[in-house]
Amino acid sequence: MRLTIVVGMTAGGVGAHVRSLVERLGDHGVTVGVAGPAETQERFDFVGAGARFAPIEIGSAPNPPADLAAVRGLRRAFTGTDVVHAHGFRAAALSGLALGRRRPGRAPLLATWHNAVLAGGVKRVLLSGLERLAARRADVTLGVSSDLVARARELGAPDVRLAPVAAPVVAAPTRDRDAVRASLGAGERPLVLAVSRLAEQKGLDTLLAAAARWRARTPSPLVVVAGDGPEQARLQQVIDRDGLPVRLLGRRADVPDLLAAADLYVLTSVWEGRPLVIQEAMQVGLPVVTTAAGGVPELVGDGAEVVPVGDVAAIADTVSRLLDDPGRRADLAKRALAQAATWPDEDDNARLVAELCRELLGSR
Structure with a gap:
């Protein structure tokens, strides 16, 4: 055929x-x-x-x-x-x-x-x-x-x-978690990861607005975004203007290393079908906070924290609660792995x- x-x-x-x-x-x-x-x-x-x-x-x-x-x-x-x-x-x-x-x-x-x-x-x-x-x-x-x-x-x-x-099965990380965190400048700070095309659909202004709220935390989390796209220059201007704890990493070939180094994964999209990046994060048991964009709720089930699209306060508060509660993060990681096991x-x-x-x- x-x-x-x-x-x-x-x-x-x-x-x-x-x-x-x-x-x-x-x-x-x-x-x-x-x-x-x-x-x-x-x-x-x-x-x-x-x-x-x-x-x-x-x-x-x-x-x-x-x-x-x-x-x-x-x-x-x-x-x-x-x-x-x-x-x-x-x-x-x-x-x-x-x-x-x-x-x-x-x-x-x-x-x-x-x-x-x-x-x-x-x-x-x-x-x-x-x-x-x-x-x-x-x-x-x-x-x-x-x-x-x-x-x-x-x-x-x-x-x-x-x-x-x-999504493809996530490859094993090739570098030590601490080494990856050090290369990103995270040190002992919480590390929040997003892997995303830098485009309007991805709702990254919501992520930046949430990051502005996290500056008041001690220590404030470092947010890293892997990916490139048409919004890169504008988003960098906002980060520089507001002094946000956010790094745009550009396109990366070491996403498994980044997943292993992160404490949380955040997706703030306006719409998604069945995003591969969420599947990859949940496959490795990384706790996920995501907007209820398109097909995301049916994808994640109870294996992720789901908040309304565009709700800066909900993103900021949910991430903060998880960072303050290691036990809750561990439970979310277990639920993520269980949900991932149900996918084709x-x-x-x-x-x-x-x-x-x-x-x-x-x-x-």
Whole structure:
């Protein structure tokens, strides 16, 4: 069976998930090709994982000339394929345009929705149109969280299913915890970690506002944020202006070391589907404080402290209570590990995709 996976511009969880599928689908009798931006291939090396690759520039925002070129390129890339699997509603919409309407004899389109539309105004109108197109052209739509499943159904998707995306197993740390803390300048201070793209969706202004409140603690915690993105310069200006105990670390290749060195993990996003970073933190028993963003509550269960989106006081107070109570942190760590044990793993994800491909081919 020949499968073509379509992916857009991504620097995080979506690309990691696609790479995981490429690595595993061959064991299920699936020959995989990937179509997407050259930059995404450079970051995740799908070819190195065994896939053929077709460079197709699929940006993160509507661009009619570029999108038309992408549709033409996808038509070429789909030659000889049995099933198409698009990741993200933009990739699904463009794949749907390339394949045409659902009809007998057309290659089936499987789509996984990883993110919600958060834009407003004219941009939201345009993106909502692409959402609707993606929903109606796909034979089966998978949502990584229940709100995405509901949205796809609302837009007319004929067959929608919940399909949680698994995080990879966290590698063992390579450095001593104390050495990592010393390199970050934490010393004996509590260390609060966030691993995040520096983008508006991640709600990092809430984290900075909470950090301003933690300055009154003795000792005040050090907050470190691993990741880069378009908000980096502005966030650094706020940190410098207000003298906040926050360090922006940039993109890091040593996340397992950071997880092992931290006392708490904090996520302040406005929306998330099934964030891999939360899964990684809970896998290693790191206590988590998170906003109730999108699919996060159903992901974490009672294995994390969940507070309202944008509630600075709730984030600040919850973190402070945990830092003051080692016993409570230890209990939260145990609950995190128990919840993580209930999640599907990467092999489960690959098995599901292979089964769906066979189901779609059989129904055709």
